[in-house]
Amino acid sequence: MSIRARRxxxxxxxxxxxxxxxTISVGIVLTTQVxxxxxxxxxxxxxxxLIAPMGLLLFFGVRSGRWADAxxxxxxxxxxxxxxxxxxxxxxxIVMGLANTPRSILRGGVITLLLLIAAAIVNHWSxxxxxxxxxxxxxxxxxxxNISCGSAALILAGLVFWSRLLLxxxxxxxxxxxxxxxxxxxxxxxWMSI
Numbered sequence: 001m002s003i004r005a006r007r008x009x010x011x012x013x014x015x016x017x018x019x020x021x022x023t024i025s026v027g028i029v030l031t032t033q034v035x036x037x038x039x040x041x042x043x044x045x046x047x048x049x050l051i052a053p054m055g056l057l058l059f060f061g062v063r064s065g066r067w068a069d070a071x072x073x074x075x076x077x078x079x080x081x082x083x084x085x086x087x088x089x090x091x092x093x094i095v096m097g098l099a100n101t102p103r104s105i106l107r108g109g110v111i112t113l114l115l116l117i118a119a120a121i122v123n124h125w126s127x128x129x130x131x132x133x134x135x136x137x138x139x140x141x142x143x144x145x146n147i148s149c150g151s152a153a154l155i156l157a158g159l160v161f162w163s164r165l166l167l168x169x170x171x172x173x174x175x176x177x178x179x180x181x182x183x184x185x186x187x188x189x190x191w192m193s194i
Contacts, residue, residue: 006181009163016160017071019058022112023051025138028149034102044082045099045167050092057084072166073169075127082120108141115185122177129170132178134183135160 026046030039058070067077094111101109114132116170135157142151153172161179164170170178 005166008165012080012156012159012163013071013131013167013169016135017132018133019051019054019157021131021138021160022134025142025153026108028142029105029108029145032145042099042101042105045095049095050088053088054085054182057088061133071131071169073127075123075178078120078123078127082116082123086113086116086120089116104190110191111185112137113194115181118181126177127170127174128181129161129164129175129178131143131160131164132157132170132175133182136179136182137186137189138182139185141190144190174183 027043030042034042058072061067061072061081062070066080068074072078072081089109090113093106093113096106096109113168115137119128119130135153139150139153139157142153161175164175165172
């Protein structure tokens, strides 16, 4: 593997980190689907209740040695990650509900929570790629919102898939599992009337 390819894979992996990819995607969805005076308070509430706490969880988890990296790439370490990440996701969803978030966007919060729960269950047997799961999930949703955003997200999701393999963070089956679960979640969020 060349040094350039590895550097590119690291950059793609950071841009495609679930916290980054999901945050940008939520920003796009809110700013295109909700009136701006409502979108800004929703983004602020989501940032304070979920994004910032999750970022701090990852930062302090790595700093304390609880996990090796901000991707929480070691399957055994995820057993300590999910019990904190799932309640944080639930809190973010509750805050969105209390903030009178439009039903379609609230559904995304609920399904995001369900995807984390599913990934935690799958973790008993296999370490699903959260990078590819959430990149695919966001891509499917963004195609519903805006074809250009969806196309850009699809390219990035493909690069994320490649980067996870190149960096040896996941196997092909762990990436495919992430794509499959992300696709189902994205369809349920953006393309189905529930």
